[in-house]
Every structure is written in C-alpha cells, then in structure tokens.
Amino acid sequence: MTRGYNFCSGPAMLPEAVMLKAQQELPNWRNTGMSVMELSHRSDEFVSVVSDAEARLRQLLDISDDYGVIFTQGGATLQFSCVPMNLIARGSGAEFLDTGAWSVKSIKEAERYGPVRVLASTKDKHYRHAVRAEDFQVSPDASYLHYTPNETIGGVEFNYVPESGKVPLVADMSSCILSQTIDVSRFGLIYAGAQKNIGPAGLTLVIVRKDLLGQTLPGTPSLLDYQAQIDQGSMVNTPPTFAIYLAGLVFEWLQEQGGVPAMQQLNEAKSQLLYDFVDASGFYRNPIDPVHRSRMNVPFILADETLNERFLAEADKAGLYNLQGHRSVGGMRASIYNAMPLAGVQALVTFMKEFERRYG
Ligand SMILES: Cc1ncc(COP(=O)(O)O)c(C=O)c1O
Known part of the structure; x- marks a missing residue:
C-alpha cells in the first residue's frame, strides 16, 4: 500500500525522509551495535542525541542562552499544570485569553493551583475569532499571561503576539510551533506536545526563560520542576529517548528545507x-x-x-x-x-x- 496524505490533527503526518532515515538507522545506530532505542540515556552517545536535537532547535527558533530547553513527557496537558506549579507564585495570579477548547482546558487545570483570571473570551461568539488586542489589559502584577496562539479544534489563530509588558507571556504552541517565524524573546515560556510539528507522541517540549524560575509551588514533583529539569539536562528520570531522537531528525529535516x-x-x-x-x-x-x-x-x-x-x-x-x-x-x-x-x-x-x- 502506498502512503496517502494524513490530515489528522495529531498524531500527525511525519516527513517521509525522516522515517526512512530512522528505518535505516534502527537496528544499529552509528555503529554502536545497538538501536538508539536501546542506548542508555546516560551514555555519551545518547547525551549527544539530546544535545544535537537541542542545538538544532535553538538554531531553528533562534533561542538565546537566557532560555532553557526541556524535553519531557505528559503532553501539553501536563503543562497546563506544570506552568502554574512553576510560575503562579511569581505574582498575583495567572491571566488567560480564552479562544477555544484548549484555552478552556488550560484554564481549568490552572485553577487548581492559584488565582486565575480570564481577561477576555470569544466564547459568546462561538469561538469564531481570536481575542483582539484592544479587548484586554494585563494586570502589571500578574504571574503570567497565558494564551493559545492556534486553537487546533476550532481552527482559530492569533494574527499577533499579545502585549503583556513585563508580565511573562506563556504560549501553548502545540499546533503551531516551528510553522511560522516567532521572536522567542517576546515569550516567557513556550510549550508544545510533539505529535503535530515536532515528532511522535510521547515527547513534550518546554522553552522557558531561566530568570522566571525559582518559585515553584511546595509539593511540586521534581520531574515537573523546570529548574530541576534544566539542571539535569532533561534527565530527572529516563526521558522518551526514541521520541527525542526522532524530533532531532525532524529538526534536521526542517533545517534542510530552509x-x-x-x-x-x-x-x-x-x-x-x-x-x-x-x-x-x-x-x-x-x-x-x-x-x-x-x-x-x-x-x-x-x-x-x-x-x-x-x-x-x-x-x-x-x-x-x-x-x-x-x-x-x-x-x-x-x-x-x-x-x-x-x-x-x-x-x-x-x-x-x-x-x-x-x-x-
Ligand atoms: C493547542 C493544544 N493544546 C494542548 C493539546 C493537548 O496535547 P496533549 O495531547 O499532548 O496533552 C493539544 C492536542 O491536540 C492541542 O492541540
């Protein structure tokens, strides 16, 4: 059977060239005598896989050293909790823009961890447009402003980056990361599940400005603590090794495409x-x-x-x-x-x- 075109919202189509390369390298990765799936995550070989993937991502998005890059698990859904666990204590509470189903889920989870304010919502317009810049104002002491640049279910995309002043801007880029140029320095934190534009499901990406960290809520598991993950090179525990390897191949493919x-x-x-x-x-x-x-x-x-x-x-x-x-x-x-x-x-x-x- 020949491959068709897969329009799934995720897990989504992967570049064929990436799968063929993975297939070719699968049984014996770079003459190690082992599959990349079998490498110890602590081995020099696998550490080089992670650092190569990170370097390629940093190049693709022009991410400065002010930001940490974390490869983790639990999908974007776990980030709905991790973000407040790590950032809500910085200020008076989390502020949100509600533009659809994923915004709603992120708001619901954040409410478990501290004060949450929805600054603007397009629910009464059946989520047929994004929140407009003139429709909200961020509180200067807010912990962060969260929004969903692309609502995967509704098909609604912001055509601008919200202005949040000194308040860190947090974006769920699950369905738009790497699809258009962004200025990472406008954001305090970006997260994305991998299964649309990055690689296979099972991997989650977090890009976070390091100076925002250090006020994690008491009781936060170390696996979900961004500072701990940055300090340990995304290896607080065994990371999703094969998914990181495939993401690295996708990043390489993206570089080759321009x-x-x-x-x-x-x-x-x-x-x-x-x-x-x-x-x-x-x-x-x-x-x-x-x-x-x-x-x-x-x-x-x-x-x-x-x-x-x-x-x-x-x-x-x-x-x-x-x-x-x-x-x-x-x-x-x-x-x-x-x-x-x-x-x-x-x-x-x-x-x-x-x-x-x-x-x-
Ligand atoms: C914008 C957005 N946020 C969050 C999620 C949830 O992601 P996950 O299934 O990785 O938890 C999705 C999944 O489709 C999504 O499109």
Missing part, C-alpha cells in the same frame, strides 16, 4: 489554496473570521451535512485520511502541518471539487 521561514511560506501557500477554494465554493464553508483563520487546522462544513459520511469514505479511498472534524464541533477539518506537502493540499482540493461536482 528552516522556519521556508515552512511559513509553504504553510501560507497551502492554507491559502484551501481557504480560497472553500470561499469560492457554494458547497463548502469555513465559519472563522478570515483574519484569524488557522494556517495549520482548516475546518470546513459541507452545505449538506448528510453527505459527511460519504465524503469521508470517498476521501479515504482517494488516500486522503482523517478529515473528520473534532467530535465536539463536527464537520471536516484538514490539519496541514509542516510535513504535509503542497501536493497533499492540491490533491484534497481536486477531490473536493470532484465531490462537489457529483453531489453539489
């Missing part, structure tokens, strides 16, 4: 192609404010929703997989992360046109 600016250009071209087609069609539609549409997750609704099952079955047959929208919103969603080539989106548009011609 880095983040090249990805941004490609992602703009892919999403534009799909949105332009949807907007021009009377058969499909996307409900999100055009200025806040996601370049990574493109939801669309068929005019006749009784055709949904047929659409999905025929797409599957055409090698276009996992186009169903999230169970909470329905409809369709095409997740088009870095590893999705332009040809995949072109194939999707061709399929959608033909489907419309037959059933529209």
Whole structure:
C-alpha cells in the first residue's frame, strides 16, 4: 500500500525522509551495535542525541542562552499544570485569553493551583475569532499571561503576539510551533506536545526563560520542576529517548528545507489554496473570521451535512485520511502541518471539487 496524505490533527503526518532515515538507522545506530532505542540515556552517545536535537532547535527558533530547553513527557496537558506549579507564585495570579477548547482546558487545570483570571473570551461568539488586542489589559502584577496562539479544534489563530509588558507571556504552541517565524524573546515560556510539528507522541517540549524560575509551588514533583529539569539536562528520570531522537531528525529535516521561514511560506501557500477554494465554493464553508483563520487546522462544513459520511469514505479511498472534524464541533477539518506537502493540499482540493461536482 502506498502512503496517502494524513490530515489528522495529531498524531500527525511525519516527513517521509525522516522515517526512512530512522528505518535505516534502527537496528544499529552509528555503529554502536545497538538501536538508539536501546542506548542508555546516560551514555555519551545518547547525551549527544539530546544535545544535537537541542542545538538544532535553538538554531531553528533562534533561542538565546537566557532560555532553557526541556524535553519531557505528559503532553501539553501536563503543562497546563506544570506552568502554574512553576510560575503562579511569581505574582498575583495567572491571566488567560480564552479562544477555544484548549484555552478552556488550560484554564481549568490552572485553577487548581492559584488565582486565575480570564481577561477576555470569544466564547459568546462561538469561538469564531481570536481575542483582539484592544479587548484586554494585563494586570502589571500578574504571574503570567497565558494564551493559545492556534486553537487546533476550532481552527482559530492569533494574527499577533499579545502585549503583556513585563508580565511573562506563556504560549501553548502545540499546533503551531516551528510553522511560522516567532521572536522567542517576546515569550516567557513556550510549550508544545510533539505529535503535530515536532515528532511522535510521547515527547513534550518546554522553552522557558531561566530568570522566571525559582518559585515553584511546595509539593511540586521534581520531574515537573523546570529548574530541576534544566539542571539535569532533561534527565530527572529516563526521558522518551526514541521520541527525542526522532524530533532531532525532524529538526534536521526542517533545517534542510530552509528552516522556519521556508515552512511559513509553504504553510501560507497551502492554507491559502484551501481557504480560497472553500470561499469560492457554494458547497463548502469555513465559519472563522478570515483574519484569524488557522494556517495549520482548516475546518470546513459541507452545505449538506448528510453527505459527511460519504465524503469521508470517498476521501479515504482517494488516500486522503482523517478529515473528520473534532467530535465536539463536527464537520471536516484538514490539519496541514509542516510535513504535509503542497501536493497533499492540491490533491484534497481536486477531490473536493470532484465531490462537489457529483453531489453539489
Ligand atoms: C493547542 C493544544 N493544546 C494542548 C493539546 C493537548 O496535547 P496533549 O495531547 O499532548 O496533552 C493539544 C492536542 O491536540 C492541542 O492541540
């Protein structure tokens, strides 16, 4: 069976070149006589895998030495707790912008650890746009401001970086990291689950400004203490070694593609192609404010929703997989992360046109 195009929101498509390289190196990594999966995490060989992955990531995002990089586990969901455990005691409480399902989950978890204030929410607008810059003001003594730059389920993306003054800005970049250029120095902390733009599930990435640390809540497990993780090179315990190795290969692949600016250009071209087609069609539609549409997750609704099952079955047959929208919103969603080539989106548009011609 040939590989098709996988539009899953995560775990998502990985670059084929990365998988072929991993396949080739799998039984005997660099003449060690062992698979990289079998290396001791304390061995010089594996420590070099971690430091190589970190160096590549630092190059890709231009991360300065003021920031620590942590490879950990537990997904972005555990970061919903780790962030307040490590940062909430710095100030009067955590402030949030609510733009969808993932914002809501991050708020709910943070509430266990201290005062939480939601500065602005687009819930009453059915999350059809992001919070606008003029709609909130951060308290100068807040512990941090948290937001979700790209809401994976709703397909809503901020088209600006919120201004938080001296208050550290925290971003859940699970579904947009490495997809467009960012100025890391604008952020106090960035976190992301790996399974969309970084590598396989099981790995979580944290990038944190080191001067923000040191006020961890009492009772925080050492595994979840950013300072301890930085001090021990992400090895407070056995890290997800194979996932870190694969992330390193993805970072290398990104560098070969021209880095983040090249990805941004490609992602703009892919999403534009799909949105332009949807907007021009009377058969499909996307409900999100055009200025806040996601370049990574493109939801669309068929005019006749009784055709949904047929659409999905025929797409599957055409090698276009996992186009169903999230169970909470329905409809369709095409997740088009870095590893999705332009040809995949072109194939999707061709399929959608033909489907419309037959059933529209
Ligand atoms: C924006 C965002 N945050 C958090 C999560 C949860 O990630 P995880 O499953 O890694 O905990 C996801 C997963 O899809 C996501 O898209």
